[in-house]
Amino acid sequence: MGIEYLGQPLLFLIDTLFSLYVFALLLRFLLQLVEADFYNPVSQFLVKITHPLLRPLRRVLPSVGRVDSASIALVFIVQILAGYLIFTLQGLALNPVALSVWALLQILDMLFNLYIYGILVVALLSWFATATYNPAIKLLHGLMDPVLDFFRGLIPAIGGVDLSPMAAFVALQVLKMLITPPLQQLLVVLG
Template identity: 35%
Template sequence: MEMSSPLGQGGLFLLQFAVGLVIFALMLRFLMRATYADWNHPVVTFVAKVTNPICAPLNKALPTKGRWDWAAVITAVILQSLFVLLIGFLTNRDFGIGFIALAALSEVMNQLLDMLFWLIIIQVILSWVSPQYNPNTAIFIQMTQPVLEPFRRMLPPMGGFDLSPILAIVAIKLVQIVIVGSIATAAQSMIGMPG
């Protein structure tokens, strides 16, 4: 199946979508544990059940201690690396180990930072729309609170307005541009020419 054909491109899109969905779930698992989200919440329970089988092999070697679920991150990087390797094979590109590792790392970091960005945006919108405590949407507060706390210390609420989400969003975007962008650029410089 030629990758340039509509069928080939459709298959690649489906594969990319499936891998992206799994990595999204793994990054969500990592964030939920890192922010001490309520493990009795239905969304958290669902994500844990879906990702437990995927993380099981690495959890044996890297048991989760405290808030950092490194098995979820490493599993995401391995899956993304396999996807990059497959793309190289299908497009007849000579992707070296260095490129595969850096490309996978930058993609996973981008997913994690994008997720943080959107969680903060959703939490801000919910705080305007529904300022009272709601157990269904409390998960967004639980997951963004630890991220926003350092920024609240830097910029306490002024006149009833909490500007920490703006600082957090700027910081996230700067990390994506400067750090993740540098990793992606380093990866691009390693690409071999078509074989």
């Protein structure tokens, strides 16, 4: 049983664990940015799992207004570390600039997917009566409402139907299509 046999499962585990942690850091950053309920159980969970690595970084990188610089920096550091491990295990070596572009692509992809699928879930949930309190849904609304409110200001409800989720969904998809291909081409050139 050689490293080749263990390679794919190990790559999968590294990618999954690092992606989950980057997602938690990104969520913490976004929830802080939209001033979501800090005492929500989901928020508390995110704080507990991200605080050990953020605490020392905050001594060096203070927040700028509502923007938590340490969280953003840690998102990039963890994603770059994940890329380094993944590419090293595959026998590839990316230069630091290419690795940084790869990390940025991964983070942007995660961010776009978070909002695209989040808006889809919020739209689907609006069709059902949500009489029970769910802390995750409350936070999801806290994250998606600023984006949806922007589109509600542009597109009023027609006949009682809110078209803002569809407009936001389409706009985010178009934005993703405009931003990621040039970065992917840059990555090919760099690496």
